Amino acid sequence: xxxxxxxxxxxxxxxxxxxxxxxxxxxxxxxxxxxxxxxxxxxxxxxxxxxxxxxxxxxxxxxxxxxxxxxxxxxxxxxxxxxxxxxxxxxxxxxxxxxxxxxxxxxxxxxxxxxxxxxxxxxxxxxxxxxxxxxxxxxxxxxxxxxxxxxxxxxxxxxxxxxxxxxxxxxxxxxxxxxxxxxxxxxxxxxxxxxxxxxxxxxxxxxxxxxxxxxxxxxxxxxxxxxxxxxxxxxxxxxxxxxxxxxxxxxxxxxxxxxxxxxxxxxxxxxxxxxxxxxxxxxxxxxxxxxxxxxxxxxxxxxxxxxxxxxxxxxxxxxxxxxxxxxxxxxxxxxxxxxxxxxxxxxxxxxxxxxxxxxxxxx
Ligand code: PEP
Ligand code: MN
Numbered sequence: 512x513x514x515x516x517x518x519x520x521x522x523x524x525x526x527x528x529x530x531x532x533x534x535x536x537x538x539x540x541x542x543x544x545x546x547x548x549x550x551x552x553x554x555x556x557x558x559x560x561x562x563x564x565x566x567x568x569x570x571x572x573x574x575x576x577x578x579x580x581x582x583x584x585x586x587x588x589x590x591x592x593x594x595x596x597x598x599x600x601x602x603x604x605x606x607x608x609x610x611x612x613x614x615x616x617x618x619x620x621x622x623x624x625x626x627x628x629x630x631x632x633x634x635x636x637x638x639x640x641x642x643x644x645x646x647x648x649x650x651x652x653x654x655x656x657x658x659x660x661x662x663x664x665x666x667x668x669x670x671x672x673x674x675x676x677x678x679x680x681x682x683x684x685x686x687x688x689x690x691x692x693x694x695x696x697x698x699x700x701x702x703x704x705x706x707x708x709x710x711x712x713x714x715x716x717x718x719x720x721x722x723x724x725x726x727x728x729x730x731x732x733x734x735x736x737x738x739x740x741x742x743x744x745x746x747x748x749x750x751x752x753x754x755x756x757x758x759x760x761x762x763x764x765x766x767x768x769x770x771x772x773x774x775x776x777x778x779x780x781x782x783x784x785x786x787x788x789x790x791x792x793x794x795x796x797x798x799x800x801x802x803x804x805x806x807x808x809x810x811x812x813x814x815x816x817x818x819x820x821x822x823x824x825x826x827x828x829x830x831x832x833x834x835x836x837x838x839x840x841x842x843x844x845x846x847x848x849x850x851x852x853x854x855x856x857x858x859x860x861x862x863x864x865x866x867x868x869x870x871x872x873x874x
Contacts, residue, residue: 529735529737530559530707530709531558531559532709532736533561535755536563536755539574541587543743544581550743552592553758554758556593559594559597560592560594560595562581562597564578565599574750581598585612586614597616603633621714625650646661646673647676651679652690654698658699661703674706676709679695688716688717698786700782707736739764806860806864810864813867813869837850
């Protein structure tokens with residue numbers, strides 16, 4: 512079944528997966544859009560060609576988009592390449608302009624999702640119109656705010672709703688531009704099992720080098736598609752120049768992704784499993800980081816021992832450490848056998864590091 516107005520499968524969840532939102536961060540000129548779209552069309556069909564027309568920028572006096580003129584350019588792309596075209600809306604006026612122009616798909620940006628007033632104004636403008644709308648997660652790590660925005664759009668009667676995971680602004684986002692916090696995306700998915708969730712790998716990564724890893728992770732989590740900012744000359748882009756791929760790089764990215772089949776057909780089970788595995792991965796990252804920090808301190812102690820000509824192994828101190836940990840382990844229901852072997856391994860590594868320091872410079 513096809514919705515003639517927008518030429519989109521009504522059963523769009525099954526019909527359109529995986530979603531391919533490819534195109535530049537911003538529409539800059541007729542030529543930039545055409546050359547980019549042509550490059551993409553050489554490798555892909557069934558693309559939702561994205562380009563921002565109104566750009567929400569952190570600082571004024573940066574490129575804020577070409578405005579309404581760009582809508583016509585997008586319609587030309589749709590006609591020439593047979594792509595569907597999508598842009599970001601941040602107000603009721605944007606929605607009206609897009610509907611009048613014949614834009615196929617709308618998305619709500621991260622800076623808009625944070626504000627329920629703005630989302631409601633967009634929802635009101637969408638009443639009675641069944642255009643697909645994708646809602647990006649808010650900048651801050653708040654899944655309820657994201658869900659609330661989706662619910663406002665749903666209540667307006669829009670039936671084709673999707674969500675876009677574009678990472679979150681945490682106190683430390685390294686090495687990403689926006690931390691993926693995958694467990695939040697999984698949590699959102701668990702709450703909204705019926706709507707497609709796609710991953711905006713560009714705004715998470717911030718640089719091309721991280722994109723393959725992020726995209727693979729998104730597919731491993733069974734997401735329904737990708738948004739990838741693509742520009743025929745990324746370095747010359749007027750916005751987000753550091754993160755865009757060329758159409759050829761985009762082709763390589765998608766070619767190298769491994770599509771794994773889901774272990775279980777039961778999506779709810781899989782989501783719950785992913786959710787728990789995500790938690791475990793987070794904890795393991797912390798365990799390794801804490802071990803590294805512990806070993807750095809051990810090395811400092813090693814240098815100190817060297818200066819003061821103290822032996823590396825001090826049995827009494829080691830006994831104290833082990834006893835302390837056995838005691839906390841007991842309180843937390845961890846077996847003495849486990850604690851002892853864990854601490855033996857830690858201690859061995861610590862001694863190894865201190866010995867290297869002591870033997871350095873032949874002293
Ligand atoms: C964009 O898609 O170009 C954009 C501005 O993204 P976000 O709303 O995720 O920051
Ligand atoms: Mn961008």
